[in-house]
Amino acid sequence: MTPPQRPATLDDVARRAGVSRSTASRVVAGTGFASPAARERVRAAVDDLGYVPNPAARALVRGTGVRLVVAVSGATPAVLDDPYVDRVVGAAARACAPYPAGVVLQWLPLTGSAGLERIAQDRGVAGVVLVNTTERLLEAIPTALRGRVASIGIGSRTVPAFDVDNAGGAAQAIHHLYASGRRRIAMVSGPRWLPCAGRSVQAYRQIMRDAGLPVRLVPGDFTAERGRAAAGEVLARWPDTDAVFAINDLTALGLIAGLRGAGLRVPGDVAVAGFDDIPHAAVSTPALTTASHPVGRIAAAAAIAVLRRRPVPPVTTFSSALVRRASA
Amino acid sequence: MTPPQRPATLDDVARRAGVSRSTASRVVAGTGFASPAARERVRAAVDDLGYVPNPAARALVRGTGVRLVVAVSGATPAVLDDPYVDRVVGAAARACAPYPAGVVLQWLPLTGSAGLERIAQDRGVAGVVLVNTTERLLEAIPTALRGRVASIGIGSRTVPAFDVDNAGGAAQAIHHLYASGRRRIAMVSGPRWLPCAGRSVQAYRQIMRDAGLPVRLVPGDFTAERGRAAAGEVLARWPDTDAVFAINDLTALGLIAGLRGAGLRVPGDVAVAGFDDIPHAAVSTPALTTASHPVGRIAAAAAIAVLRRRPVPPVTTFSSALVRRASA
DNA sequence: CGCACACCTGAGAGCGCTACCAGCACAAGC
DNA sequence: GCTTGTGCTGGTAGCGCTCTCAGGTGTGCG
Numbered sequence: 001m002t003p004p005q006r007p008a009t010l011d012d013v014a015r016r017a018g019v020s021r022s023t024a025s026r027v028v029a030g031t032g033f034a035s036p037a038a039r040e041r042v043r044a045a046v047d048d049l050g051y052v053p054n055p056a057a058r059a060l061v062r063g064t065g066v067r068l069v070v071a072v073s074g075a076t077p078a079v080l081d082d083p084y085v086d087r088v089v090g091a092a093a094r095a096c097a098p099y100p101a102g103v104v105l106q107w108l109p110l111t112g113s114a115g116l117e118r119i120a121q122d123r124g125v126a127g128v129v130l131v132n133t134t135e136r137l138l139e140a141i142p143t144a145l146r147g148r149v150a151s152i153g154i155g156s157r158t159v160p161a162f163d164v165d166n167a168g169g170a171a172q173a174i175h176h177l178y179a180s181g182r183r184r185i186a187m188v189s190g191p192r193w194l195p196c197a198g199r200s201v202q203a204y205r206q207i208m209r210d211a212g213l214p215v216r217l218v219p220g221d222f223t224a225e226r227g228r229a230a231a232g233e234v235l236a237r238w239p240d241t242d243a244v245f246a247i248n249d250l251t252a253l254g255l256i257a258g259l260r261g262a263g264l265r266v267p268g269d270v271a272v273a274g275f276d277d278i279p280h281a282a283v284s285t286p287a288l289t290t291a292s293h294p295v296g297r298i299a300a301a302a303a304i305a306v307l308r309r310r311p312v313p314p315v316t317t318f319s320s321a322l323v324r325r326a327s328a
Numbered sequence: 329m330t331p332p333q334r335p336a337t338l339d340d341v342a343r344r345a346g347v348s349r350s351t352a353s354r355v356v357a358g359t360g361f362a363s364p365a366a367r368e369r370v371r372a373a374v375d376d377l378g379y380v381p382n383p384a385a386r387a388l389v390r391g392t393g394v395r396l397v398v399a400v401s402g403a404t405p406a407v408l409d410d411p412y413v414d415r416v417v418g419a420a421a422r423a424c425a426p427y428p429a430g431v432v433l434q435w436l437p438l439t440g441s442a443g444l445e446r447i448a449q450d451r452g453v454a455g456v457v458l459v460n461t462t463e464r465l466l467e468a469i470p471t472a473l474r475g476r477v478a479s480i481g482i483g484s485r486t487v488p489a490f491d492v493d494n495a496g497g498a499a500q501a502i503h504h505l506y507a508s509g510r511r512r513i514a515m516v517s518g519p520r521w522l523p524c525a526g527r528s529v530q531a532y533r534q535i536m537r538d539a540g541l542p543v544r545l546v547p548g549d550f551t552a553e554r555g556r557a558a559a560g561e562v563l564a565r566w567p568d569t570d571a572v573f574a575i576n577d578l579t580a581l582g583l584i585a586g587l588r589g590a591g592l593r594v595p596g597d598v599a600v601a602g603f604d605d606i607p608h609a610a611v612s613t614p615a616l617t618t619a620s621h622p623v624g625r626i627a628a629a630a631a632i633a634v635l636r637r638r639p640v641p642p643v644t645t646f647s648s649a650l651v652r653r654a655s656a
Numbered sequence: 657c658g659c660a661c662a663c664c665t666g667a668g669a670g671c672g673c674t675a676c677c678a679g680c681a682c683a684a685g686c
Numbered sequence: 687g688c689t690t691g692t693g694c695t696g697g698t699a700g701c702g703c704t705c706t707c708a709g710g711t712g713t714g715c716g
Contacts, residue, residue: 007451007472009672020696025674032675033694050445055452056394057672059384061701066384066394067430070421080422081624083411083607089421090414093398093433100452102395102430105421117378123335123702124383124428144335224611253611260613279411280608283552283581285588296409337702348666353704360705361664385702389671451672 008049017045028053055100065126067104068096068303069119072131077107079132082222083278084295088131088152091299099307101126108133110193113140120144127306129299130159134193147309150302153196160312162302163196166275169291169320170200173273174207174245176289177328182243182271186216188230188255190247200247200275220247224254231258242270243328249274249281249290256284256327271328275320286326294318336377345373356381383428393454395432396424396631397447400459405435407460410550411606412623416459416480419627427635429454436461438521441468448472455634457627458487462521475637478630481524488640490630491524494603497619497648498528501601502535502573504617505656510571510599514544516558516583518575528575528603548575552582559586570598571656577602577609577618584612584655599656603648614654622646 014024019038026032027042028051034042045051059066070089072079079085085105093103108115108130119125120142130137130151138156141149146158155161177185187204190197201217208215216238218230227246231254234241244259246252252274256266264270266286274281274290281288298318305312342352347366354360355370356379362370373379387394398417400407407413413433421431436443436458447453448470458465458479466484469477474486483489505513515532518525529545536543544566546558555574559582562569572587574580580602584594592598594614602609602618609616626646633640 007449010674011672021673022675022696022698023694026695029674033692035694038694050449052446052450052452054388054672056384056387057701058674059394059701060382060388060703061672061674063701066387066428067424080418083414086411086414086418089418089431090408090433093417093421093431094408096395096430096432097434100394102424102432103417103421104424104430105418106425118380121335121378122380124380224607228611250607250611253608257611257613257615278608279552279578280581280606280612283556283578283585284608285585285613287585338704339702349703350666350668350705351664354665357704363664366664382702385671386704387671388673389702389704391671 008051010051010053012049013042013045013051016049017041053100058100059126064309065122065124066101067124068092068101068126068306069104069106069128070131071106071108071115071119071128073108073110073133073137075110080105080107084276085131087295088129088299091296092129092303095300095303096307101307103303108137110134110137113137113142116140116145117142129302129306132194135195148306150306150312152298152302153194155315157314160305160314160316162298162305162316162318164293164298164318164320166196166199167203169275169293169322170203170245171207172320172322173275173289173291174204176322176324177243177245177271177273178207178211180271180328183213184216184238184241185213185243185245186218186234186238186241188218188220188227188234188244188246188251190220190222190251192219197247204245216241220251222248222250224250224257227251227254228258228261231255231262235259235262244270244272246272246274249276249278249288252288252290252327253280253284256286256288267326267328273328277323281323282325289323289325289328291320291322293320336379338379338381340377341370341373341379344377345369381428386428387454392637393450393452394429395452396420396429396454396634397432397434397456398459399434399436399443399447399456401436401438401461401465403438408433408435412604413459415623416457416627419624420457420631423628423631424635427454429635431631436465438462438465441465441470444468444473445470457630457634460522463523476634478634478640480626480630481522483643485642488633488642488644490626490633490644490646492621492626492646492648494524494527495531497603497621497650498531498573499535500648500650501603501617501619502532504650504652505571505573505599505601506535506539508599508656511541512544512566512569513541513571513573514546514562514566514569516546516548516555516562516572516574516579518548518550518579520547525575532573544569548579550576550578552578552585555579555582556586556589559583559590563587563590572598572600574600574602577604577606577616580616580618580655581608581612584614584616595654595656601656605651609651610653617651617653617656619648619650621648
């Protein structure tokens, strides 16, 4: 346990174990042959010296990068301020711990693939996790990035996707509204260019059609501010609305504020359900009924898929569970 | 603009610019001599080839690591689930972009410095940003880590600190409660072992003493759940309480839920002010009056301070501004 | 003219690690 | 016997970069 001022190198380990650097490397990296005796002695030396492989050296020789880019698409860099992005980054940063990589956050303009090409040029990039991506962007993935990209929310032939079951979650929430007797159910949707938003809307349309109910759709943009405004629009166009499904919790919370501002009771007059189960949903007034969205697990899975370079199924879907609270 | 399959190396740049690798390196790294002509040609070659230095190689030869550890102290790894931590990581990950480093998130047990020693042994670590740290832990910083640690919320002789002006923010919020006529002001505090919590409490005590008002202090733990429970305790011990300052917004929101659950109006019967200005403070019902906490700027400053190895003032304080909304 | 002293350049070592390859011992098969 | 494997080992060539150091080439000054 002599803690050297200078951290131990593989050479130190090899010398102490009485083997060559090659053998020590094989044992530490767990690749190739090594006799049980050698293995044991190297292990002991590693423990004694508190040896930790130098990720930089490893990355250099292996040709893999060292930074996991979380790239968020959006009209402006302001998308990075979204708490959702923070959660993705947090989960990815936690997932990185066992790998020689760390997370870097970057904005990716919606138009053009210049941003992606820059990333592809960068040897330091171990992989990319795409957030809020468009199909157009996925088509434009530079070949240099193939196999090192995962996408949250949408996939293509070459980019594996990790996502919550948008349609299923939305369906659960809407069915819950229906089951509690609501029949004039509106929906506030999200940005049109986001496929995940599309799937929720589709589920809503489908359920309304199957139930023979009219579709009442108002556009949104994931923000609470827009949710508040949407409340007014819904009320203006369909004053008898008795339930609203919001594409995400932020919208739902804004919506509730708007409805109450208009003198309506929630859930008395209008029931509201959201999607995401953000931390605040549990403590809002009224507490929000919402379809959960395991962002942490999704982001971690995407990060790990990129970091360990193994083939990954083209789509991994995480199921959503309805969290019933007071608002619906 | 010929995009090579293999990303450009410094050798490619040097060859194209007609100089040696050494000269190219000097220009790119901005260190040492280089004639204006050489400088210009290297710059052009860099642009042409889309050259990006390989962080792994750079880190290897410079002896600096490649991962910025955000280490969060707490009783259990569950502290990592805090949205506050996500924001710190998000800001740090954004700040990392210009540096050859990426963020890794790690839990640090409250007791013992074993976690820190492990980090110190790891050559891959470019630096450490400590979150929620105790003074005891700061005393135990291994020498190998000196100069590569910044701490959010608390500092010591050897570790520079980055923090919001806790006392000032709390004072602003409490003065606001006082200015609006409240005189029976309670406070829900935070975990006792956290110095930042201590400073807010101290500010509260000071103001109460100066105003000749009684101290009404209830312990909390930063969670909404605890805030809700605290509402009951406050009401039970001091039924005539007409205002509460909560150590953070999550607590404040839980508190409001608890107060309303007890049939009280906010701010009619009891005014509530919080601290942090989390995203939901703006859309809660009622919207929360709170002292802002520029987490993003603080985290970015701490990350950058660690990444660029320059001396840093021992304490950097970010001012807090009161955001007046409906709850107080 | 010689010498110091600036400014500038390129050769080359080497950061810590992995991967390739040659080599060794021993066992099994023709 | 000789070949062919199988299991293991160590030497060594780099990965891409920085940095030291030995040399240039001017310019000013004694």
